[in-house]
Structure formats: C-alpha cells, structure tokens
Amino acid sequence: MAALTPVVLNPGGYELPDEQRRLLRWMLYIGYAALTAGVFHGLANALSYAGISILGWFPGLKTYYQGLTAHGVANVLIFTFSFANGFLPLMTARALSRALDRRFLWGSFLTLLIGNILVIYAVVSNQASVLYTSYAPLQAHWTYYFGLVLVVISTWLALASMLVNLKGWRREHPGARIPLLAYISVASYLMWFLASLPVAVSFLGFLLPWSLGLVERVDPLLTRTLFWFTGHAIVYAWLLPAYVSWYAILPRQVGGSLISDSYTRVVWILFLLLSIPTGIHHQYTDPGISTHLKALHGVLTFGIFFPSLATAFSVIAALEIGARRRGGTGLLGWIKRIPWGDPSVAAQLLAMLTFVLGGATGLINASYTMNQVIHNTTWVPGHFHMTVGTAVALTLMGVAYWLVPYLCGRGLYSRKLALASSWVYSIGIVIFARGMISGGLHGMPRRTFMAEATYFQPEWRLPGILTGVGGTLMFIGVMLFFVVIGLTIIAGRRGEQPQDIPVSDTLTAPARTGWEPRLDRLGLWFVAAVVLIAIAYGPFFLSYSPAAVSPGFKVF
Amino acid sequence: MKVHTYEKAFLAVGLAVLLVCGVALVYATVARGIHLPGQAGRIDPRRVYQTPPFDKPGVKEVGPGHYQAVIVSQTWAFVPPVIRVPVNARITFIATTVDVIHGFNVEGTRLNMMLVPGQISRNSYRFHTPGEYLVICHEYCGLGHHAMAGKVVVEGHDGEDH
Numbered sequence: 001m002a003a004l005t006p007v008v009l010n011p012g013g014y015e016l017p018d019e020q021r022r023l024l025r026w027m028l029y030i031g032y033a034a035l036t037a038g039v040f041h042g043l044a045n046a047l048s049y050a051g052i053s054i055l056g057w058f059p060g061l062k063t064y065y066q067g068l069t070a071h072g073v074a075n076v077l078i079f080t081f082s083f084a085n086g087f088l089p090l091m092t093a094r095a096l097s098r099a100l101d102r103r104f105l106w107g108s109f110l111t112l113l114i115g116n117i118l119v120i121y122a123v124v125s126n127q128a129s130v131l132y133t134s135y136a137p138l139q140a141h142w143t144y145y146f147g148l149v150l151v152v153i154s155t156w157l158a159l160a161s162m163l164v165n166l167k168g169w170r171r172e173h174p175g176a177r178i179p180l181l182a183y184i185s186v187a188s189y190l191m192w193f194l195a196s197l198p199v200a201v202s203f204l205g206f207l208l209p210w211s212l213g214l215v216e217r218v219d220p221l222l223t224r225t226l227f228w229f230t231g232h233a234i235v236y237a238w239l240l241p242a243y244v245s246w247y248a249i250l251p252r253q254v255g256g257s258l259i260s261d262s263y264t265r266v267v268w269i270l271f272l273l274l275s276i277p278t279g280i281h282h283q284y285t286d287p288g289i290s291t292h293l294k295a296l297h298g299v300l301t302f303g304i305f306f307p308s309l310a311t312a313f314s315v316i317a318a319l320e321i322g323a324r325r326r327g328g329t330g331l332l333g334w335i336k337r338i339p340w341g342d343p344s345v346a347a348q349l350l351a352m353l354t355f356v357l358g359g360a361t362g363l364i365n366a367s368y369t370m371n372q373v374i375h376n377t378t379w380v381p382g383h384f385h386m387t388v389g390t391a392v393a394l395t396l397m398g399v400a401y402w403l404v405p406y407l408c409g410r411g412l413y414s415r416k417l418a419l420a421s422s423w424v425y426s427i428g429i430v431i432f433a434r435g436m437i438s439g440g441l442h443g444m445p446r447r448t449f450m451a452e453a454t455y456f457q458p459e460w461r462l463p464g465i466l467t468g469v470g471g472t473l474m475f476i477g478v479m480l481f482f483v484v485i486g487l488t489i490i491a492g493r494r495g496e497q498p499q500d501i502p503v504s505d506t507l508t509a510p511a512r513t514g515w516e517p518r519l520d521r522l523g524l525w526f527v528a529a530v531v532l533i534a535i536a537y538g539p540f541f542l543s544y545s546p547a548a549v550s551p552g553f554k555v556f
Numbered sequence: 557m558k559v560h561t562y563e564k565a566f567l568a569v570g571l572a573v574l575l576v577c578g579v580a581l582v583y584a585t586v587a588r589g590i591h592l593p594g595q596a597g598r599i600d601p602r603r604v605y606q607t608p609p610f611d612k613p614g615v616k617e618v619g620p621g622h623y624q625a626v627i628v629s630q631t632w633a634f635v636p637p638v639i640r641v642p643v644n645a646r647i648t649f650i651a652t653t654v655d656v657i658h659g660f661n662v663e664g665t666r667l668n669m670m671l672v673p674g675q676i677s678r679n680s681y682r683f684h685t686p687g688e689y690l691v692i693c694h695e696y697c698g699l700g701h702h703a704m705a706g707k708v709v710v711e712g713h714d715g716e717d718h
Contacts, residue, residue: 063699131696135657137673138698220657220673263559284592285668287675291594298581302574309570313563363574368581369590372668376659376694443663445694453702455690457663508558549601549674553656555631555698 004257004505007095007180007248009169013500014097016090023109024086025407028400030112031082032485038074039478041067046432046471048451049378049439049464062126064449065556070123072132073148076388078116080238081151083396084192085112085158087241087403088185091248092162094501095182096169104161108154115150118143129556131447133231134207136223139552142211145203152196152203159189177510178520180261181248181503187268188240190522194529195233195276202226210552217548221288228279229537232301236275238388240268242395246315246348249399251504253345254338256322259314261510265519267314270307273529277536278304284371293539294368300536301366308359315352318504343418347398350426351391358386361437376447378463379440382433389474390429394422397481402498404488411496413487417480425477432470439463593669596650596678604628604654615639618648625708627651629658629671632700634691641683643712648680659695662708670695683710 008014016024044054044067053064061067085108093100122128122144130138134145166178166186178186202223209215251258258264280297283289320334328334339345361383365371374380405412412418440446442459450456450464511517518524584590604610609626613635618624623645628635630653641647651660653671660669660677669677683689693704 065696065699065701068696135695138656138696221675224657224672259560260558283670286670287593287596287672287677288598289595291592294592294594299578302578305574306567306570309567310563313566317560317563363577367577369584369592369666370581372590372592372666375668376661376670443661443690443692445659445661445692447696447701448694449702455692455705457690547598547674553631553698555656555700 004507005261005509006503006505007258007261008097008182008503009095009179010097011503011505014094016093017099020093020100020102020105021407023105024090025404027082027086027109027112028404028407030116031079031086032482034074034078034082034116035478036482038071038079039475041071042075043471043475045071046475047468048449049435049444049471050468051451051456051464052468053451060124063129063556064451065131065447066123066126066129068447069129069131073119073123075393076234076238077132077148077151078119080241080388080392080396081155082112084189084237084241085109085154087399088189088244089158089162089165091185091244091501092165092182094503095179095185096165098165098169101161101164104157104164108157108161110154111150111157112154115147115154118147118150120147122147126556127554133227134203135227136207136210136218136220137550137553138556139211139554140207142208145208145211149200149203149208152200155189155196156193159186159193162186162189177512177517180258180264180506180510181244183265183520183522184240184244184247184268187265187272187522188237188244190526191233191240191268191272191275191529192237194272194526194533195230195237198226198229199231215548217551219546219548220550221286222544222546224286225280225283225289225540228282229276230279231282232279233275235384235388236271236304238392240271242351242392242399243267243311245395245399246311246352247318248504249502250315250345250348251318251322252502253342253402254319254322255325256318256320256504258504258506259317259321260508261506262508262516262519263310263314264506265516267307267310269519269525271304272525273532274300274304274307276529277533278366279537280540281366281371284368285375288544289540296536298366298368302363305359305363305366312356319349321507341415341419343412343415343422344398344401346419347401347422348395350422351394351398354386354394354426354429355391357433358383358391362387374440376445377440378436378444378446378467381446382436382440385429385436385474386433390426394425397422397425397478400481400485402502404485405492405497406501408489408492409497410488410492410494413484413492418484421477421480421484423477424480425474428470428473428475428477430470431466432474435463435466435468435470439467590666591679593677593679597676598674599652599676601652601654601673604652609650610652615641615647622646622648625649627660627706629653629660629693629704631655631698632693632704634660634693634704634706636706638707638709640709640711643683643686643710646680646682648678651677656697657695658693658697658704661692661694663690663692665689668694683708686710686712
C-alpha cells in the first residue's frame, strides 16, 4: 500500500486556545437548545397526522402553525447552522494547526445568540407563524426577519474566521496544497455564503422594511423566488458538514482511509458550482416562471445528484478498507467488521443508509412534470426527514458523541444509551417516512393541521398513524441523545475524552503538479459558480418586472 | 487523479439511470402532453373580481369539448367552492388569489398549482372517470388553512366523448 497522507497539516495533534474551544462549544449548545424546542413541536406535528392533538400541553402555544414554525425554524435553521458554525471552524483550525480569528469568532457567537433571542421572541409571541419559508404576503413581526438575518450574518462571520485562518496559513506556506480537511470545511461555507445572498436581499431589501411599515407592499413571487434561490442550496449547507465528517473523520473512526484526495476536492467543487442554480425545481408548480427555465433547473438538479453518487462510492470504499484491515472478509462479510458498537460510527452509518432512500425520493421531486403528483403533499416532508432530518441530524448526533467529550474534556456518559438513541431514531424514521410518503401519494397535504382538517380521507388513516408512531420513536431517540449529551457534560469522567480530533488519512497524496493544484484556487471556482448562477437565474431576473402588489396579512 | 475501475463503472451506472429518467420525462412532456404551469399573465390582486375572466368565476364552454374553469382563492375558501365539468373534456383551470399564497391540488390527479398574489396560474386536464374530486389548498395560508377545500364534480359516463 502506498504511503498514507493525513488530511491535516500536523497529525501529531493540535489544541485550540481555551477561549475558542469554549466559544465553539457554546455555539453547539445553542443548537441543542433549539433542537430541544424543535423536536417537542415535531412530536406534536407528527401526532396530529395520527389524529391526536397534544397542543394543549404546550404552555403558551396558540396554534398548530405556531408550533410548526418553531419546529422548522429551530431544527433546520438554528440547529444545523449552530452546529456548522462550531464544527467547520474547528475543523479548519485543526487542519491548519492554527488558532482562529478571535474577533470574528466572537462576532459569530454573539450574532447567533442575539438573532436567536429575537426569533424566539417573535415565534413564541405568535407574531411570526409564517413557517420557516416565510412566504409573503404572510407578514411576521420585524424581529423575526431581523433575527434570521443575524443568524445568517453569524455564518458569514464564522466563514470570515476560517478565511483569515486560511489566508495566514497560505502566507506561511507559499505553494503548498491546502490540507484536505480545511479545504472541504472552507469550501462548504463558501458555497453557503454565495447561496445565502438572495435570501439576505429578500429579507433586508423587502421583508424587513415591509414588516417595519417603511414600504407598504411587496411582490410575493419575487420574494418567493429569492427564497428558493437560497432554498435549495441551503440543503447542501446542512448536508456538507455531515459530508465533512463522512469523508475526513469517519474513515479514521472505522480504521480505514479515504481513497482519493483530488476526487474529494472535485466533489466539493461540484457542490460549489451546482448547489445554487437549481432552486427553481422547488417552484415547478408556480405561476409566472417559464417552463423552459423550470426544465433547465431540472437538468441542473439531476447534475447535483452526481457528487452525492460519487460520495456514496468514496465513503463505502473507506468503510470497506477499514473493515478489511480489521479482519473482514468476503464480498459483503466485511460489513460485520465495521465497528457497529461505536455509537458515533453506528449513528453515521444509519444516517447514510437512510440517505439512500432520501436521495432516491429527492430525484423524484426533481423530476419535472412528475413533481405535480407529490408537490406540497406529505411526500415532501417524508423525503426531507430522511435527508436533513436523518442523514444530517443523525450524523450530527453521531459526531457529537466524540465532539462534545472532546470539547468538554469528559468521557461519553453511556455508549449503550447512545447506541439505543440512534437505533430507535432510525427505526422511527423508516416508519415515519413510510407513513408520510404513502400519504403523499394519496394526496395528503403537508403543513396542515390534520387532526382538525375538514376533509380527512379514509386512505390517509394508516399513513397518518405510521407518521405518528414513527415520529414518536424519533422523538424518543432524540430524548435519549439529550440524556447522553447532558450527562456527558455534567457527569462524564474527566480524562476519558478523545485527546485529538479523529482525522483520517488518504491513500493518494495531493498532487503537486498538473491540473490538480488548481482545485485549491477557491476564489476562481467561486467566480465560476457566480457565472453559472447568472446563466441559470439571469433569464428570470432580467425579464421579470417586479410589481409590489401585496400588503401584509397577519391571518395566524 | 486516478479513478478506480469499479468507481468508473459505479458512476457510469448512476449516470445511465439519470439519463433514462431524463428521457422518460422528455417523453411525458413532448409525446404525452403533460405540462407544468408556466407564464399565464399577471393580475392586480386588489382587483381580481373586476378583472376578466375572474369577474365570472365558474365553468364555461370555450370550444368543442374544451371548457374553462375559473377559480378565485381567498382565506379560506375557493370561489366557487364546487365546480361541475363533463367527463373526458379538456378542462383548462385558470386560478389566482386575492390575498396570501394558496395551493390548488385536485386529489387523485396531477393537477397541482401554486396560486401566488399578482400571478395567474393555468393548466389543463382531462378527467376520464366521473365522480367527486376533492380540491385542497395545500399551501399554508393562515389559521383556517386546514378548512380550505373545494370540489370538482365530473359528470357523464365513462365512454362519453367530447
């Protein structure tokens, strides 16, 4: 076997300054706090499909849709980005063995915190029951839009702390290839930065002034299109931190190696290029957008399937290498030798298995006219609870099983409980998704208070019950996760924590000559992404004359 | 960059699957005439009921075997709530909203449109089976969203032709 090449600069170890570790740790805690609120509402939402309303048990909750807004905002906006804000800078710092920029890190933490407080105020006071998509002309309180803008700014500041770090490193290492772990971490947030600009324009330029009464009317198709301009790429912003773990951490955890350095960089470049010019596939059934443009975005969405396909190969190869090094044999017999007893590994493997189904259903969503069969039915939440709800969420839980001990300096409280959490959650998602997907095929609408709908259909009965049962198991799974993490933080044994981040190595070293070093010119690829976006979105924005026709409606 | 033979094969199979799916979609659109809603004009949501064809919501025959169903949505109802159309006829649905975003989904069919303020939504469909079809607003539109529904009644006999 060829010499192995680490994905970090200094495989011997590196410790971030205490203050920075604390900041990153508290960033994670903000995410876990959000997740707590999010999953309680998730339980209520899932049970509603089974015809059971537990809303009365939530103190202060006024409507189902208030709870559904809290569920979406807390889980996919706060939890995911709080994690990424902590995780990606930590990975960059570790890869480069360099401390982060202190001011940007503090800025990121404070904007995340203040943004959260504003959003919580708006949602809890029932002044923002507009769901996380924030479609105008449903109008929320200004603190909701401003709070979410601050959350987005916190991600930009986290990126800034990473870029300052990278720039300093490059100055000291002229001509050297960027260590892979830093490369994929920075590229992930670079993609998100570009992707987040349209929603920032929508919120700052239109929805915030409108909610403050500075402008009377907005154009709902324009703000909606700006939302989805960001809104498909955002799913890759959720996914890529999980991919960072699958590519650069998990191989080490199973005793394997990542197969190719360049190949991994190419995958991230494809995500940078293709994540954003695909958003209109969320608007296939919208008026006012030409079918040609919808078809173009459909083709590009098929394109973004490719890097995930490549990921499946890379990650499974790394698992097989690890399992065979551990004595695994046979065509499939090696699977038994993957360390399934390690809760961090098991959670991520179960997340990947679920992602196969999530990816397949996603391809159906993207399938142009076929989308009309399932658009806005429960098929769609069935799909995305397998992607962001499991592939991402369960991976982030798996990562937490080493990350929280590492950051706290305490051992994981209970391996068994942690393992139970992942399995219960996974069994739950399979039942839940089966319910939502089959209900969606029978036209069961998403985002609807089904327990009190005036038009409940008999063929939705079984799907609704499966949704309720599966959702309850997922809730129990997350509760077990919180027990493990909570007890780790307060009662984990000191000294039993991992001493270093478990970073992987690769079978092939990064090339020093040829075309491959050009992969490291992230600025150039960033410009290429901008060009592709201009081609995909130019026809809409150049031909569309906005008409501010809608005043705000607060009908919630 | 060395790419493993197995990996090339894996990616080739994946690409082939994507290609087959793509061809199927082109076939459905071009040969079977299944279309997405596209650009069908704009409207001032404040003046929907004064603007043709929305000044007279409901069904009317616009050609031999071709009907137009004009529907207005508002919190939390469709106007008219029930429409009657003949079986096997080509029905062009034209709809919009006077307030927030609504959805228009006819259960058991592929008729599925978003209704966005300022925009007119349009798509065509033939019902081949008589009966009652539930119409649901499938986009969250406020407190009464789960009570917003309508009905398409398809009349006539299976074999009847237009």
